[in-house]
Amino acid sequence: MEICIVPPAEKPPVDRAYTVTMTIRNFKGRKDVEVHLFRPVDQAIFERENDAYPWHTLLDDPLNPNMDYDPLSARRVILEAFTAAERDQLVEYLKQRYADKLECIDSCSMDFPIPLGLTALSDLGEGKSVGFIHLDRTPNYPLDFAVRGYFDLSEHKPLLETKEEE
Secondary structure (H helix, E strand, O other), rough: EEEEEEOOOOOOOOOOOOEEEEEEEEEEEEEEEEEEEEEOOOHHHHHHHHHHHHHHHHHEOOOOOOOOOOHHHHHHHHHHEEEEHHHHHHHHHHHHHHHHEEEEEEEEEEEOOOOOOOHHHOOOOOOOOEEEEEEHHHHOOOOOHHHOEEEEEEHEOOOOOOOOOO
């Protein structure tokens, strides 16, 4: 299993600035499925942490000025990120628990400011090929923060390809 943690070019403006993805070798009939890990942000977390951030310096203009967007979703993008300490704990947990199932773990810091119009992972819905993994619901989960993973199976090749797909 490969682990790639890219250090930030400069110190992020807030501690909660790190993204983590893992690639699962075999998952739900697909191979090398990329899973975007995040801290789920419920209303209680949002209310508790919202006032702690200088949003005027962390958020930028919308990606597209003509699009409709939820102005709070970009805030949740930041609140879903990990601190460096959380990232390190999460990577260590994944190494110990899932080393034989993972192809790689990648992490980097987000680029600030975050453009308005980005959708937080916790705001996405589930569907036929997209969904969430609830890592914090596994037996003997040791971390003191919840972790979820968002995946889209349509982005990945099936484990077994049929003649029609070749």
